[in-house]
Amino acid sequence: MAGRVSMRDVAAASGVSPATVSFVLNNVAGQTISPTTRKRVEEAARSLGYVPHGIARALREGSSRIVVLNIGQNLEGNYSQTYVRGLGDELARHEHVLLVQHQELTDDSLKQIQDAVSPRAVIRFAQRYLTGHELDDGGWQSGLASHTAAQIGHLAERGHTRIAMAIPEDRPPLSTVRLHFAEETARNLGLAPLQPFFIPASRRDAARALEELLAENGSITAVAGFVDETALRTVKAALDLGLRVPEDLAVIGYDATPYGELATPALSTVHIDAEAHGRHTARSVLGLAVDDLVTQTAHVIQREST
Template identity: 60%
Template structure:
């Protein structure tokens, strides 16, 4: 039967020996219907054996939206944070019979509206929005959230005797940069360190080297650099190499978010590893209007390698 065309509710009803309405109640988990566990299992078994797939358009009309959740990503796709976040988001949505659609790149308002009009998604999420919202961090955020992750770099360097620390930033307009610098400065202040000076490491290689050289001339006392992410850290390492400086002997460098490239260079990049699967699961449950209790965030950790 499954090979002759699309399997319908009528097919499942015939195979399980119940009415079409009963099949609909079971497969949609209708809480207002009293159906025995035995019948429910018989219907579900028939649906599995026949390969029944719900008709998305019909269900969208019935429920007022499709079971698609859209994730817009316009930054940070390569790091471990994004990989683990998307994994958690996708797994949690699948557990509740929803599908994740990822859109990468800047999304213009009219483009987003086209998505809304075409597929009627259950929700449209901005990548790691809960992570971005740490403008007024609480104790949990300083422990396992953005504030705490930002603090890890500075604490690590301070524990190794560095007091004059700089912050290397990207040349793009990242939504995280301003908030990140705030958390870094608060951490330095709490540790009794001098103010952390920011500087930009641009692309291409020659421009990055010139920027690092100019910063070194103006800040000779700096002995360590905390980079905005691994990409900026790698640009900084390349610039220091081109300037004839040795890492970590002349200056230490620590990255952020653990991309695979950091382990492949010499010296291997010390960096902050963030497991954001719990952030993704929390975002999924929030989008579906479900209770987020019981989701435990994993603390970030420093991967100690050779650069710091």
Template identity: 60%
Template sequence: MTETRRATLKDVAAASGVSRATVSFVLNETPNQTISPATRERVLRTARDLGYKPHGIARALREGASRIVVLHIESGLEGNYSRSYIRGLDHELAAHDHVLLVRHGPPTDAATRQILDAIRPRAVLRFGEIYRTGHELDDVGGCRHDGLAAHATMQIRYLAARGHSRIALATPADPPLGEVRLRFADQAAQASGIPPLVSLVVPRPRSAGADALASFRAGHPSVTAIAGYDDDTALRTLTALHDLGVSVPADLAVIGFDDTEYGALATPALTTIHIDAEAHGRRAARAALGLDTEGLTPTRGEVIARDSA
């Protein structure tokens, strides 16, 4: 199959009857040029008709950066929140003629340097960066209004409202943002008038998770509810409790976080926190491009009440 040739600046100039310089001035909105409205409109219409797209490398050299925004996201942060965040980020960047590149894995200095050298991105973002710097209240999602602190609080308040006063926070080994989550959870516990949360690591594989839960219950018999760091950890907790013959929620309630699709398929079905972060992603896109972030109202999180808590 013959590949369609990409329209060039020269093609637009020839079809609209003007010089290549004039086409360049119009398409780049170069200021202080005496180009009539009629000519400007003819060039723009011709470019649309020909399907002209600026050459990315040439534009990067001219503008000093490509129209690419890079997002680093680490393992352990994938879920409904990150998916909806990336969706909003991608859509908003596309609306402003930019492209999103998502890189999975730790954002090392070497990896960042390689990206900067290779594609000259407009911006390099790190998912959850604001929570690593001690400035979590500057979260564009409002943090305590509709950001991570608000959602962590929602999880603990749900359990406290159902009479649970001794709660554990179950995490994977070495979770990203683990300290921040525990701090927010403890603040929520304090506001609810209950003791600070007990920490519980639920490791892989399945047998190790069951051993960890057995040891934990022996040492903390007063704990009646477990808040999962995410749905994955909560589901592994449910599996471990099943293997130990512990009834959920009669003997121990379990709540997840971030509402992955698998929670509804578990037995018992997992109660969790649903978070739509599309507006957060759109705000991040606008901030990266130096645009006004007003007018984007994030959707508040909500408890998805099922059978486990």
């Protein structure tokens, strides 16, 4: 690029050789460079606005300082937004750049990414949960398990013992994990076995699915939605069936999207601050310590639907 500051420019400004500049700026071990010279080189680099050449650095380090996150379409929820913010901020602190990919990640697209930018890492969103490793680092304290427990526990605290979980008809991968944690929470609380049901996207079909659920399980008094969108479909289906929410059927969402507050009745939901999860992921892929990271516990936003 025309006008790009080079190591030769930094060398000329600091009065040393380009090799010495390279040793200082790349923190090359085993070099006898005095603190005074090192400081002079670093100050010259800052003053000139020197930026390392990414391709050269990638060749030297074996990868670029780019981390790719494959997130699909999961950017509406509070969890994904705060996760991405934490991941990006923490990577930036360690001089790495985050790129977010929305398309489905296949073997071919993964190879294209690796060939094009030689990323430090490619992360699949929610990979810890899908691989079952979440419980290895405290999932019941601050992870997906505890978030699910907060949702079911909120309904139990309001006297509901027969609870269903509304899952999208396309059965997203995380639904299996969430359902498992919800069923375990119900058992731990001494509730009746959790009843899963699949709710379609169309309003008419959603009402029919809820009607069939209640016909077969008439004692159900509350529904936990897989996410807020699923819970809102359940609320609308209940109202279409002439039910009162929450008097006849309480409904709670998950992940505190902005739409729940605008619904009638306003949707109770679980708020999750995932910024620490993103920072944890960033440090993990960079091989850094994570012991000092503190994750906030999920909490329920109480509104009219419960």
